[in-house]
Amino acid sequence: MISVALMGHGVVGSGVAEILTTHKQKLFSSVGEEIYLKHILDLRDFPDSPLCDRFTKDFEDIISDREVRVVIETMGGINPAYEFTKRCLGVGKSVVTSNKELVARHGAELLQLAKDNNANYLFEASVGGGIPILRPINQCLVANEVDEIAGILNGTTNFILTKMIDENMPFDEALKLAQDLGYAERNPEADVEGHDACRKICILASLAYGKHIYPDNVHTEGITKIALEDVEYAAVWGGVIKLIGKCKLLPSGLMDIVVAPMFVPCTSQLANINDVFNGIMVRGDCTGDVVFYGKGAGKLPTASAVVADTVDCCKHLKTRKNLFWVDTTDNCIAPYTESLTKVYMRCLAEDADTAYNKAQDIFGDITRLERASAPTGEFAFVTNEDMPYGNILEAVENLEQAGIKVASAIRIGNL
Numbered sequence: 001m002i003s004v005a006l007m008g009h010g011v012v013g014s015g016v017a018e019i020l021t022t023h024k025q026k027l028f029s030s031v032g033e034e035i036y037l038k039h040i041l042d043l044r045d046f047p048d049s050p051l052c053d054r055f056t057k058d059f060e061d062i063i064s065d066r067e068v069r070v071v072i073e074t075m076g077g078i079n080p081a082y083e084f085t086k087r088c089l090g091v092g093k094s095v096v097t098s099n100k101e102l103v104a105r106h107g108a109e110l111l112q113l114a115k116d117n118n119a120n121y122l123f124e125a126s127v128g129g130g131i132p133i134l135r136p137i138n139q140c141l142v143a144n145e146v147d148e149i150a151g152i153l154n155g156t157t158n159f160i161l162t163k164m165i166d167e168n169m170p171f172d173e174a175l176k177l178a179q180d181l182g183y184a185e186r187n188p189e190a191d192v193e194g195h196d197a198c199r200k201i202c203i204l205a206s207l208a209y210g211k212h213i214y215p216d217n218v219h220t221e222g223i224t225k226i227a228l229e230d231v232e233y234a235a236v237w238g239g240v241i242k243l244i245g246k247c248k249l250l251p252s253g254l255m256d257i258v259v260a261p262m263f264v265p266c267t268s269q270l271a272n273i274n275d276v277f278n279g280i281m282v283r284g285d286c287t288g289d290v291v292f293y294g295k296g297a298g299k300l301p302t303a304s305a306v307v308a309d310t311v312d313c314c315k316h317l318k319t320r321k322n323l324f325w326v327d328t329t330d331n332c333i334a335p336y337t338e339s340l341t342k343v344y345m346r347c348l349a350e351d352a353d354t355a356y357n358k359a360q361d362i363f364g365d366i367t368r369l370e371r372a373s374a375p376t377g378e379f380a381f382v383t384n385e386d387m388p389y390g391n392i393l394e395a396v397e398n399l400e401q402a403g404i405k406v407a408s409a410i411r412i413g414n415l
């Protein structure tokens, strides 16, 4: 029997307790021993839980219990999860987590601590919920140089965009629906401003390229400024708007990494990932594109990944899994202004035709997009050549100085 402890009995944590109970026999077969959930740490009381005798409010009950070999952290947030994780790893207990904020912020340090203490720190559930993605990158695709990773990494924003695309629902209404359905938090900032997706692409990039990529260094844009007009122009162009987290290793050795809404052509597999689903494309030099699809959030999908990591830790109590990246003070990220992209723009001017000619002068090769219900003075176009994003920002300034208001500028994803 292997004793484990759970810290945090919220949505994911209660799902973990449920799977460890309902799938006990299946897990026994896999590990060869019973996984016994000995302690559950939570400040709340759960008198009706079938595991009510296992609850504690005191972390010391877990850290001081030498029988506990694996600790599952589903508390979320930085504090106290960070301190608790450090203490567990520091005494050689392996830790499993779904906490993307903690991994994105302190992953390198915690992986080093695990290594120093011959323990494991696993976090499959931190990206893509129930979708296997970290283990495939780290193991199944290890023979590849990963040229690029791009994904729809946030279910809430994908749900909102799907409603805007399929039902012509304005952003505010779609956000309220997402909140009513329990997808979006009352404070939806982390989702709609792209921070959640940023943490996830940072974890993917760190794993794929072996150096810790910090979220604060990644240019991140959310979806709050997307209008139904843009959704309509994307359809005219032949695609949809998706919030994409993307990273690519440049020949310079620096990383091109960004989170932003993008036009995605209908021919891309990512264009057909809808509602709260996530999809992640990994472009390997041997495999070509490999796409992972599934439920990126939710109690049981996320708990499924947490339990799988727990099983892995139980099977490797005396050995370390080869999952690691290093911290670095070197700058590994290329300035986002140097990132090459094509762009879509929706503009407003007194005379749309004259203004379009001006846009042609500034951008060179562009293609005009037309929509039936465009008001007088509105025009939209896509550029046809890649250019550094900094040049696009300069061009926007030039348009504005010429009296042309740029209502939207959205990257075109090469996906």
Ligand code: HSE
Pocket: 129, 153, 154, 155, 156, 157, 183, 191, 196, 296, 297, 298
């Ligand atoms: N808020 C996240 C999402 C939850 O919507 O994808 C899973 O990380």
